[in-house]
Amino acid sequence: MIDPHLAGRLDFVHRPPSREALGPGLHELGLFDERDAVLLVPESVDPRRPAPLMTLFHGGGGSAQKILPMMRDHAQSRGFLLLVPQSLFPTWDLVIGGNGPDRERLDRALAEVSSRFFVDPRRFAFAGHSDGGSYTLSLGPTNGHLVTHMIVSSAGFMSVFLQTGAPKVFISHGTKDEQIPIERSGRVHSAKLSEAGYDVTYVEYDGPHAWRPEIAQRSVDFFLG
Numbered sequence: 001m002i003d004p005h006l007a008g009r010l011d012f013v014h015r016p017p018s019r020e021a022l023g024p025g026l027h028e029l030g031l032f033d034e035r036d037a038v039l040l041v042p043e044s045v046d047p048r049r050p051a052p053l054m055t056l057f058h059g060g061g062g063s064a065q066k067i068l069p070m071m072r073d074h075a076q077s078r079g080f081l082l083l084v085p086q087s088l089f090p091t092w093d094l095v096i097g098g099n100g101p102d103r104e105r106l107d108r109a110l111a112e113v114s115s116r117f118f119v120d121p122r123r124f125a126f127a128g129h130s131d132g133g134s135y136t137l138s139l140g141p142t143n144g145h146l147v148t149h150m151i152v153s154s155a156g157f158m159s160v161f162l163q164t165g166a167p168k169v170f171i172s173h174g175t176k177d178e179q180i181p182i183e184r185s186g187r188v189h190s191a192k193l194s195e196a197g198y199d200v201t202y203v204e205y206d207g208p209h210a211w212r213p214e215i216a217q218r219s220v221d222f223f224l225g
Contacts (some may be wrong), residue, residue: 007161008099008142011208012110019115021047026068029112035086037109038064040072041165044079044188045117049109052080052224053113054151060091069128070153070211074220081117085109092135094159103139126167127151129211130180134158137189140167141198151219153211156180158189169193169200169223172215175205 004012024043028036045051054075060065060190066083075082085106087093093102113119125145128136133155140150144165152171173186182204190202201222205212 002161004043004162005103006099008094008103008139009162010110010139010143010146011107012105012114012146013215014119014121014146017047017113017114017116017118018104021116029109031108031112032105035063035088037083037085037105037112038067038068039113040068040075040082040084042076042081045081047117050118050120052125053117054080054117054125054127055083055110055222057092057126057128057135058084058086059093059128059130059132060086062091062130062132067129067132068217071127071220074216077219078220078224080123080224081113081119083109083113091131093208094135094138095131106139123148123223125149125151127153127219128155129153130209131156134190140169141193151223152189153215153219154180154209155189156185158192163196166198168222169198170203170219171200172203172205172212172219174209174212175204176207177209177211187220 011134039147088101126136126140133152136159137158140147141160141163144167147167150167150169173182194200
């Protein structure tokens with residue numbers, strides 16, 4: 001029997017907040033000395049009411065600051081909490097060799113957010129671009145008892161050994177992506193998930209290996225719709 005943690009299973013559980021909420025703005029959570037997780041709290045979030053949460057994973061060699069523009073304005077205007085963890089190494093542990101420290105760090109970051117805000121269990125999304133998209137594709141189905149929506153941009157692979165629940169999936173990929181060709185990635189992933197019974201929205205666009213603002217907008221509508 002595979003160790004659920006090695007397969008990417010999180011320990012996080014929804015609990016009522018026990019600490020004072022953070023005010024509006026962008027906050028480092030103070031959990032790690034290096035590459036700390038950050039949380040964007042919109043002005044419109046009422047800490048007394050359940051708030052949607054999106055966790056956004058950066059690409060290889062990326063950071064919170066690099067990936068924040070993908071969803072920052074949408075979080076501010078639509079009123080959802082935006083958690084942006086950072087991999088311990090240049091990319092996510094799963095890409096390098098298997099689930100380990102990044103899964104543990106993600107668990108701690110989610111617990112910290114939940115300790116300060118009511119997190120809406122009906123709108124709990126994982127999202128990411130490139131390696132972050134692969135991380136989403138892999139951890140989403142593994143934690144489908146928690147994750148309600150997956151937003152996947154230009155992902156390279158999917159590694160799933162345990163499945164729970166049935167998150168809704170939004171996959172987008174550029175037809176001119178030379179780094180991760182669409183024929184062996186976006187089209188394959190969407191087909192496999194559809195065949196497995198997931199509710200999949202698949203979008204192709206005329207572009208390279210880069211997220212597109214108009215597609216990000218559609219994915220937010222998918223998440224909050």
